[in-house]
Amino acid sequence: MENCIFCKIIDKQIPSSIVYEDENMLCFKDINPAAPVHLLLIPKVHFDSLAHAQLEHETLLGKMMLKVPQIAAEAGLTNGFKTQINTGKGGGQEVFHLHIHIMGRPA
Numbered sequence: 233m234e235n236c237i238f239c240k241i242i243d244k245q246i247p248s249s250i251v252y253e254d255e256n257m258l259c260f261k262d263i264n265p266a267a268p269v270h271l272l273l274i275p276k277v278h279f280d281s282l283a284h285a286q287l288e289h290e291t292l293l294g295k296m297m298l299k300v301p302q303i304a305a306e307a308g309l310t311n312g313f314k315t316q317i318n319t320g321k322g323g324g325q326e327v328f329h330l331h332i333h334i335m336g337r338p339a
């Protein structure tokens with residue numbers, strides 16, 4: 233989507249520190265980390281937030297959730313991690329392309 237910073241990251245128009253990528257999703261380091269490890273996992277298809285997810289995104293969202301622990305383990309978060317999805321302005325969302333925060337401290 234035009235003018236979406238995360239779509240630009242997907243298209244490599246904006247640099248990012250990518251830790252995982254496949255045909256469905258991209259994971260990169262948060263530019264302003266709130267934890268020693270702070271990653272953002274995003275779908276390659278644009279939708280604004282969890283509140284904008286449709287039935288057609290069901291499989292994609294499932295794949296993303298199942299990928300989270302793999303990415304976390306590869307980032308050294310073998311002792312556990314936090315996930316967060318901010319939804320809407322009232323939920324603290326600032327970038328309106330769905331993303332899952334993955335945060336923690338390596339064991």
Ligand code: AMP
Pocket residue numbers: 237246248261262263264265272317318324325326327328
């Ligand atoms: P949220 O408040 O859930 O919308 O979170 C947006 C997150 O995106 C924040 O933690 C920002 O630090 C992060 N962010 C914004 N721009 C970039 C960027 N260009 N590269 C990496 N992370 C970014």
Ligand code: ZN
Pocket residue numbers: 233236237238239240277278279328329
């Ligand atoms: Zn986007």
